Amino acid sequence: MWHELQTLLWLQGKLTVAMFRTRRASEQWYVVNIILWGLGGLFVLPFFVGIGLGIALISILLLTPQANYELLMLVNNGLFFLWLLLPASYNAQIMERFEMSRLFTHPIRFRSIVAGSILISLLTMTGIWSALILGGEVIGLLWQQPLALPLILLGVLPTFALLALTGRIMEDLFDLVAGDRRLRALMLTVLTLPFMLLGLGQAFIQGAIQNYDQITLLQNLPIEDLIAQLGRAQNISQFLEILRPSRILIWLPAGWATAGMAAASTGAWGRSLVFLGLSLVAVGALLWLHIRITRRLMQGATLGLGAERVHSHATQFFERWPGPPTFWALLHKDWIYLRRSPGTRRMFFAGLLMMLPASFILWQPGNPESAFQETAPLLAGLFMIVMLNLMLNMGITANYFGVIDREGFGALASAPVDRRHIIIAANATVFFLTGGLYALVLLLLGALTRNWAVVPLGLCLGLCMQISGSPFFTLAAIIAPYRMQLNFPQKTRQQGNLWGMLMWIIAGIPITLLLVLPYIFWRPGLFFTIPLAILYSVSIYLLTLKPLAQLLQRREHAILEAITTET
Amino acid sequence: MRDNITSAIKTENLTRRFGELTAVNALNLSVPSGIIFGFLGPNGAGKSTTIHMMIGLLPPTAGTAYVHGFDIIKTPLEVKRRIGVVPENLNLYERLTATEQIELVGRLHSLPQVEIKRRIPPLLEMLDLDSAGNKMILDYSQGMRKKTALACALIHAPEVLFLDEPFESIDPISTRAIKGTLREMVEQRGTTIFFSTHVMELAERFCDQVGIINKGQLADVGSIPALRERAGLPPDAALEDVFLHTVGAEANDQKVLDWLTKQAA
Numbered sequence: 001m002w003h004e005l006q007t008l009l010w011l012q013g014k015l016t017v018a019m020f021r022t023r024r025a026s027e028q029w030y031v032v033n034i035i036l037w038g039l040g041g042l043f044v045l046p047f048f049v050g051i052g053l054g055i056a057l058i059s060i061l062l063l064t065p066q067a068n069y070e071l072l073m074l075v076n077n078g079l080f081f082l083w084l085l086l087p088a089s090y091n092a093q094i095m096e097r098f099e100m101s102r103l104f105t106h107p108i109r110f111r112s113i114v115a116g117s118i119l120i121s122l123l124t125m126t127g128i129w130s131a132l133i134l135g136g137e138v139i140g141l142l143w144q145q146p147l148a149l150p151l152i153l154l155g156v157l158p159t160f161a162l163l164a165l166t167g168r169i170m171e172d173l174f175d176l177v178a179g180d181r182r183l184r185a186l187m188l189t190v191l192t193l194p195f196m197l198l199g200l201g202q203a204f205i206q207g208a209i210q211n212y213d214q215i216t217l218l219q220n221l222p223i224e225d226l227i228a229q230l231g232r233a234q235n236i237s238q239f240l241e242i243l244r245p246s247r248i249l250i251w252l253p254a255g256w257a258t259a260g261m262a263a264a265s266t267g268a269w270g271r272s273l274v275f276l277g278l279s280l281v282a283v284g285a286l287l288w289l290h291i292r293i294t295r296r297l298m299q300g301a302t303l304g305l306g307a308e309r310v311h312s313h314a315t316q317f318f319e320r321w322p323g324p325p326t327f328w329a330l331l332h333k334d335w336i337y338l339r340r341s342p343g344t345r346r347m348f349f350a351g352l353l354m355m356l357p358a359s360f361i362l363w364q365p366g367n368p369e370s371a372f373q374e375t376a377p378l379l380a381g382l383f384m385i386v387m388l389n390l391m392l393n394m395g396i397t398a399n400y401f402g403v404i405d406r407e408g409f410g411a412l413a414s415a416p417v418d419r420r421h422i423i424i425a426a427n428a429t430v431f432f433l434t435g436g437l438y439a440l441v442l443l444l445l446g447a448l449t450r451n452w453a454v455v456p457l458g459l460c461l462g463l464c465m466q467i468s469g470s471p472f473f474t475l476a477a478i479i480a481p482y483r484m485q486l487n488f489p490q491k492t493r494q495q496g497n498l499w500g501m502l503m504w505i506i507a508g509i510p511i512t513l514l515l516v517l518p519y520i521f522w523r524p525g526l527f528f529t530i531p532l533a534i535l536y537s538v539s540i541y542l543l544t545l546k547p548l549a550q551l552l553q554r555r556e557h558a559i560l561e562a563i564t565t566e567t
Numbered sequence: 568m569r570d571n572i573t574s575a576i577k578t579e580n581l582t583r584r585f586g587e588l589t590a591v592n593a594l595n596l597s598v599p600s601g602i603i604f605g606f607l608g609p610n611g612a613g614k615s616t617t618i619h620m621m622i623g624l625l626p627p628t629a630g631t632a633y634v635h636g637f638d639i640i641k642t643p644l645e646v647k648r649r650i651g652v653v654p655e656n657l658n659l660y661e662r663l664t665a666t667e668q669i670e671l672v673g674r675l676h677s678l679p680q681v682e683i684k685r686r687i688p689p690l691l692e693m694l695d696l697d698s699a700g701n702k703m704i705l706d707y708s709q710g711m712r713k714k715t716a717l718a719c720a721l722i723h724a725p726e727v728l729f730l731d732e733p734f735e736s737i738d739p740i741s742t743r744a745i746k747g748t749l750r751e752m753v754e755q756r757g758t759t760i761f762f763s764t765h766v767m768e769l770a771e772r773f774c775d776q777v778g779i780i781n782k783g784q785l786a787d788v789g790s791i792p793a794l795r796e797r798a799g800l801p802p803d804a805a806l807e808d809v810f811l812h813t814v815g816a817e818a819n820d821q822k823v824l825d826w827l828t829k830q831a832a
Contacts, residue, residue, distance in 0.1 A: 007674040011660070014671075018662035018703065102658040105622055106675040107647035299626050 001112050008116035012123065048129035052136030058236075059140025065266045067237035068144060072137055072262050073246045073255060076159060079130055080254035083167040086126050101175055101297050114294055121164040121171070130163055141265045148264035151272050155261025158279040162257050165286035172293040253282040326417045330425035337404045338396075338429050348392075348437060381445050381454040382516065385438055385462040386508070389469065392434050394501065397473035400426050402481045402563040409563060413556040419549035427470040427541075431463070438462040457515055460530055464511045465504075467537035471544035472503035478552050481562045507540055575600040575727050575759035576621060580630030583616050590616040592783040593630065598776070600635075601757040603749070605764060605774035609814055613783040614763045615655055615731065621761070622652050622729050635726055648676065651720030655731045657712055661705040665696055665715045668704060669722050676723035683722070690718045693748055695741050710736040717745065728752075730762035734769065746773060771806040781814040 055075065059068045100113055121127060134156055141152045226242070233239040249255040260276030263269075321328055401409045404426070412422060442458040445451075514533040518525035552559075576598040583591045591613040598604045608614045619625035621632050623643040631638055637645040659668055666687055673683035691697040694714040699707065704715060713736055720728060728749070734742045752758040764770055770777055771791060778788040787794055795804050798812045 003677060004675070007671070010674065011671055014663055014667050015660065102660065103675065104624055105647065105652045105654060105658060106672060107644050107677075108675055109644060 001109060001115070004108050004112035005116050005119065007108075008112070008120065009123070012120045044125075045128075048132045051129075052132040052134075055133060055136035056139035056143075059137070060143045062236055063140075064237045064241070065144045067240040068140060069258075069262045069266050070240040070244060070246055072141075072258050073249045075133065075137070076258040077249045077252055077254045079133065079163055080166060080252065083126065083130070083163045084170060086167065099175055100172075100294060104298050110294070110298065113298075114291055117171075117294070118161075118164060118168055118290070121168045122160070124167075126167060127164060131160065134160055137261075141262055145265035145267075148269075148272070151264040151269070151276065152261055155257065155264075155272070155276050155279070158276070158283045159254070159257035159261055161283045162253055162279060162286065165283060165290060166253075168290055169286060169293065172290060172297070175297055176293055253279070253286075256282055324418070324421060326415075327421040327425060330412075330417065330421055331428055334404060334425050334429035335432075338433055348433065376449075378451065378454050378457065378519065379516075381442060381458045382461055382512070384441060384445070385458045386465065386512070388437060388441065389434065389462055389465045390501065390504070392430065392437070393466075393469055393473045393504070396433075397427070397430050397470060398476040399481055400430075400474065400477040401559050402477070402483060405563070406483075407564055409556075409560055413560055419552045420545055423474055423545060423548055423552065427467075427474065430470070431466050434466050435459070435463055453519075457519060457526075460533065461511060461515050464515075464533045464537040465508045468507040468511060468540045469504040471541060471548060472507060474548055475503070475544075475551070478548065478555055478559065481559045483563050510536055573600075574598060574633070575602075576604075576632065576634055576761060578617075578621070578630065578632040581617065581620060581627050581632050582629040583613075583620060583625065584628045589783050591620070591627075591780075594780070594783075594785055596778055596785055596788060598759060598761060598778075600759050601753055602775040603753055603760045603762070603773055605762060605770035605777040606780065607764065607767075607770060607777055607810055608780035609816070610765075612780045612814075614780055617780065618654075618729055618731060618761075618763060622650060622654075623647055624654075649726045651723065651725035651728045653713070653716045653720050653728075653730045653733055657716040659704050659712060659715060659719075662703055664701045664703055665691065665707075665711075665718065666700045668715055669718050672719040673722045678723055686722055687718075690721060693744055694718055695738075695744070708736075710738060710741075713737055714741060714745075721748075724752075724756070724758075726758060728758060728760045728762075730760065732764055733762055734764075734766070767805065767807040767810060777806070779810060779813045786813045 055071075058071070063071060100117060103113065122131075138152055138156055142149060145152075229242045230239060233242055246255065246259070250259060256275045257279035260272055260279045263272035263275060396403055405412060438459055439455075442455045445458075446455045511533045514529040514536070515526070518529045574597045576596070578594050578596045581591055581594040581596075582589065594613075594617060606614055606617070616625065620627050621634060621639060623639050623646055626640065631640050633639070634646045635649050637649070639646050660671070663671065669687050669690065670683050673686070674680075678686075687700075688697065691700045694717065696711060696714050696718070699711060704712060707715065713733070717730075717733060720730070734745070737745070749758075749760055753760060774791070776788070776790050777794065779786045779794075787797060789797075791806055791809070792802065794806075794809050794813070795802060798804075798809050800808055800812065
């Protein structure tokens, strides 16, 4: 088993070193990358050592044992949530994941895979800085209660194991859903919920503070006493003791582990033993879950033998419309692709999630008549729409054939269809997608700020910018397409975006001025400027359509080569 | 726990169900040692599911299989020690180099480090990967990835090789070199090669025996002349004809494609 563990550690080492490699890069770049990462490490490692030492020093110099216990509750539960969320974001982006399923065809024992995967979780960057922070906690606890040494040491191990196993199970779940596109999308959505809850929580607290007198439910809670007591706190120790986050956090597994490790330092030896037992049970349960998922993975759970059934409800809808059937066929194809592509779906939800907290920040239920309420939501709403427009077009339109058509572009290139139809269908699909997203964000913003003017103005701005900006992003898609690889970040091949973005800014300025200036200075002017903005956008679109179609025709072979050739 | 040692691979009522779908239905197959065995079947016939069960990636719903006498359910590790696999999805770590990937597999098979280092260069040379051995697999073409997977399957000199469409995407020069090496492994070391393919010409020229699976059941198995004879086809009939006859696909109703085949008015 030791030999197998050694091999797994060797593999993880190789995958870590691979982080420093850039694609097709020279040896010099490899060295520069290592130096840069080394310098980064020089700053990052002392930072976490500093946090560990900081916790130790705060515990020793500033806190009573009870306050220290409360602080550790906060820190360890924070670590727990980081371990819960980080596998979804940080590791998966930078490092190729240690996917267990790739090892299953080889003669490696089940227990080696289980043990190796946990060991590797401990040795990730997250594992190392968690260990440093826990080390600081141990020093602080020992200073306050040296006699509790055995319990502290016995308690810190399940705490670390609990954190690592939490991260490991999140990775397991990723492996488990890897073969199922829908489950994968669902999991990513679920994992982004906590970030949304932060925004909601912030908005709730803000609203609760401003409307405290009107909310009877809040008045019934002993919150006023607590706030008054917190106000009387003379120092951080008293503040933590009055706040007592352990009241709530003790219900979480990380709370049990912290209590097991730290309660003895407050003199509660029995409590420490009970929670140590509970945390061991939690570690056992997580280990059992990890073993179960690993066994399922080994038994072919990721083989993806079940195909996803999809439906084409919209076929008849697209057949009914007048005009060239080839155009409707193209629009139908684009719509299906955009709807089924996990990339565009992720981009849609990411856009929505990014904008939601910003909407809540603007929620000012206290005084809807204030000058802030008049202008801030509008300006913020327009800014959000501009950002969404940029993000979605850079993500989709600027490499449309590489993102949506890919190998299928060969069929388009060999089909006798008007190239203008290809462009219009592509742009129209993105237009509907972005339009839906703008409407959702603006309606939410309008409802929260009670400033409904933001909805029509924002929609007008967004859709006009979509129409006027599409030709330039389409130009980028034609002159600088690239092969989309979902499993590797694209860093160096988006030069087309720069040109598209520059032209998008130039084309978008007149629209913004036509909509924002009249709103600020003379609102009746909007009756003239809104149609003018629409006319301007449509004119740009129509004027550029034919040259773009001709360019597309000329560059089809180059586009096909760029988006299909393996690099 | 080593049974049925006369056959390299033996299945006993091997069955796999996915919900209501029976992908492999009570398959009884025996593949002798030291031959190249082609596993043929239409798309969705159950070839990949059978291979997944034989290599221990998928537990059977019923029945079992033996590889070199080892039960795939009771002793999966012993089976995996003796086999090399080129799976459908290749299972490579993309950010390793080919050399590192092959080394990983060698280590997983407990080969001494010196031996791994000795075996990798000639393998890469045979597969024409020697100049790309230190590039990330991420930068490889599909054919190069397949060659890397093949090198991984060969590094520990397995007793049984399971290859899923092994020559797809590989250039003719490398194909020829690989076929030569595989044939030598069979003739000189007694290795058994079990491979699935859709290319009938390849199976006809390369295989000592073939098995045809259709709708999850073994339709026929044996040497190509024996299959021809059972199908009632002449001795010069191509394997493609035998295959179509065996799976009952030769009577294609041409009328539905009248618009395509008849001369326009």
